[in-house]
Amino acid sequence: MGRFICKRLAATILVIVAASMLTFGILHLTPGSTPATILKYAFIGLEEIPTDAEITEITTRFKLSDPLYQQYYRWIKQALRGDLGDSYVYRLPVAELIGLRFPATALLAVLSVTLSLLISIPLGILCAVKRNTFFDHFNRLLALFAVAMPSFWLAYLLIIVFSLGFNLFPVAGFRSLSSLVLPCVTLAAGMGAVTLRIMRSSMLEVMGQDYILTARSKGLYERSVIAKHALKNAFLPVVTVVGLQFGHMLGGSVIVETVFSWPGIGKLLIDSIFAKDIPVVQGCILLIAGTYALVNLLVDLSYALMDPRIRYGRES
Known part of the structure; x- marks a missing residue:
């Protein structure tokens, strides 16, 4: 196990x-x-044309005339000391900016994943148990639409219907708990559809195994067979998908946060890319890559707890 963790950390x-x-x-x-x-976004305004003196001053202040390898080396050396630099636009430390934005992204991610699992896991199990019935076909078709539907299209549709039409939820921003509803539904829809399909396929595969037939032949109730024998093994592929999707959300769901003007990491990343605020972009990418790798590591380690047959120490 120790060797496996070291390999994963090195890869991270x-x-x-x-x-x-x-x-x-x-x-x-x-x-x-x-x-x-940088001048247009942080100092003089988007409509203004910067002068040569202003460009020279900004270039000198942020050392933008240095060769790229020197700029990158300077940034990576600071990052190893825990200093991600200062934002060109916000004029704040990047670590402080990320610390301010990350809680909003984490809250959105946790609630979206929870909503997705509460709906998709039971539906996936029921679709497998009621295979090829109307219930199964209807939910599979619904999941297909949810998977194929672009998140930005669903987001705008929800805004038009529930914000502009019925005036039930705020259009954008984070003013109250009601602001969470539309972004959470948007994120949970796509994720839940994928989870439902994988849960159904995994359950069908597990329920065809010999040990399930043996449990049934012993006279166990179908509910007991599913709950005690099938679910644990069927969850393995679901854990993988949910873990990766959760890592994606923690890194900042860029499209959804941008549409709803959600004050999270994804919105910060998009704004910084437009402004060429390189330290902030680098810090956000560092967070996203690290989050993905950490979640992936935790998912791999969870396999050993769910299935004792897995032995990472024997990997080549």
């Missing part, structure tokens, strides 16, 4: 470094002058 570090290098390079390859963009 490589993923984070590679993601930060790729992000740093792409940001400098995008059209437009970085000093001019």
Whole structure:
């Protein structure tokens, strides 16, 4: 187990470094002058044209004239000391900005995953038990629509119906608990549809195994067979998908947070990309990559608890 954890941690570090290098390079390859963009977003306004003196001043202040490798080396050296630098636009430490935005993203992620699981897990089990009935076909069709539906389209549809039409929930922002409803439903819909389909397929596969037939032949009630014998093994693939989706949400669901102007990591990342606020973008990417890797590690470790047959120490 120790060897497995060390390998995963090493892979995590490589993923984070590679993601930060790729992000740093792409940001400098995008059209437009970085000093001019920073000036427009943080100092003079989007409609104004920066002067040469202003561009020179910003370039000197943030050392933007240095070669890219020097800028990246300076950032990674500070990051190893726990300093992610200061935002060009917000003029605050990046770690402080992320700390302010992350709770909103975490709250949205936890509630969305909870809502998704409360709906998709029971429906997936019932669809497997009632295979090829009207109930099964209806829920599979509904899940297919939810999977195929773009999240931004569903978000705008919910806003039009429940915010503009019935005036039940706020359109954007985080003013009260009611502001959570539409973003949570939007995120939970797509995730729940995927979880439902995987839960159904996994249950059908498990229920065809010999030990399930043996349990039934002993005269056990069907409810007992499902609850005590089938569910534990059927949950393995579901844990994988839910873990990765939860990591995605913790990293910031960019589209949903942007549509609903949710004050989370995803919205911060998009705003910083437009403003070419490189330290903030790097910090957000670092958080997202680290969150994905950590959640993936926890999911892998949970396999050993759910299925004792798995022995990570024997991996090549």
